[in-house]
Amino acid sequence: AQRVTQPEKLLSVFKGAPVELKCNYSYSGSPELFWYVQYSRQRLQLLLRHISRESIKGFTADLNKGETSFHLKKPFAQEEDSAMYYCALSALGNYQLIWGAGTKLIIKP
Amino acid sequence: DVKVTQSSRYLVKRTGEKVFLECVQDMDHENMFWYRQDPGLGLRLIYFSYDVKMKEKGDIPEGYSVSREKKERFSLILESASTNQTSMYLCASNPGLAGIEQYFGPGTRLTVT
Numbered sequence: 013a014q015r016v017t018q019p020e021k022l023l024s025v026f027k028g029a030p031v032e033l034k035c036n037y038s039y040s041g042s043p044e045l046f047w048y049v050q051y052s053r054q055r056l057q058l059l060l061r062h063i064s065r066e067s068i069k070g071f072t073a074d075l076n077k078g079e080t081s082f083h084l085k086k087p088f089a090q091e092e093d094s095a096m097y098y099c100a101l102s103a104l105g106n107y108q109l110i111w112g113a114g115t116k117l118i119i120k121p
Numbered sequence: 122d123v124k125v126t127q128s129s130r131y132l133v134k135r136t137g138e139k140v141f142l143e144c145v146q147d148m149d150h151e152n153m154f155w156y157r158q159d160p161g162l163g164l165r166l167i168y169f170s171y172d173v174k175m176k177e178k179g180d181i182p183e184g185y186s187v188s189r190e191k192k193e194r195f196s197l198i199l200e201s202a203s204t205n206q207t208s209m210y211l212c213a214s215n216p217g218l219a220g221i222e223q224y225f226g227p228g229t230r231l232t233v234t
Contacts, residue, residue: 021161046222055125056164056211056225098163107152107171107215108179109223113163 014039016101018112025089026120033084033115035073035099044102045082046109047073051095059084059097069093094119124148125226127212133232140199142229144212150224151217153195155179155187158209158228170195171217202233 015038025031037043047059060068062075062082073084082099099112128143144153154169156179166179168187176187184206188196195214199206209230213223 018163055227056213058222061222107217108154108166108169109164111164113161 014101014103014110016099016110016112018097018099018115020115021113022116022118024118024120027091028088031084031086031089031093031117031119033097033099033117035082035084035112037080037082037099037101037110039080039101039103041104043075043104045073045075046100046102047071047082047084048098048100049095050098056098089119091119091121093117125212125214125224127210127226127229129229130227131230131232133234134199134202135234136203138199138202138233140202140231140233142197142199142210142212142231144195144197144214144226145193146195146212146214146224147193148214148216148224149192150214151192152215153189154213154223155185155195155197156211156213157181158211164211167197199231202231204233207231207233 017036045062049059050056071086075082096114098114100109125146134140155167156164165181167185170176170189186198209228211228212226215221215223
């Protein structure tokens with residue numbers, strides 16, 4: 013079965029510290045993976061997708077097929093990074109996304 | 122810019138009432154989705170539609186129905202609202218291609234008392 017696991021419901025780090033939000037997936041094929049972010053009182057929006065291999069707002073994520081992971085990283089956290097982060101998977105040929113439960117990131121000043 | 126709008130930001134209804142949540146997108150997207158967002162559970166798909174008058178059940182369709190009479194509009198209907206349907210409801214859309222970003226509305230916070 014396809015599944016996305018975000019093991020941390022809450023992650024709290026100090027400003028300037030590195031951040032890593034974990035995402036593990038279960039899928040036998042080649043997935044499309046995404047990170048979405050929801051800032052307070054804003055709509056859910058795409059942060060980045062693995063296929064584009066971009067760095068957005070200082071965040072990067074690398075697909076590790078061996079470990080079936082797609083962790084989101086940022087070397088120096090900023091207060092404005094505080095938000096809810098969701099990892100999502102799209103299976104080949106499927107319109108739907110499989111979502112993780114989300115991680116709430118709090119950046120302490 | 123893709124714009125997905127939802128008819129209400131906050132809604133309070135009584136148990137047993139029929140509730141309509143409306144979603145409109147302005148980018149001519151084929152696919153539209155309704156999700157529930159609950160703490161610790163992430164996003165759960167209720168229904169999605171891949172064309173006008175076409176719909177498919179998601180993971181939690183019980184107690185809900187949908188209507189898509191026009192391409193730009195996707196309605197979620199709670200036939201008889203219950204307190205366990207108190208939640209944040211998110212609408213999303215995307216073009217009819219797999220693996221493409223979904224664009225979300227601002228959400229409707231529904232409280233059933």
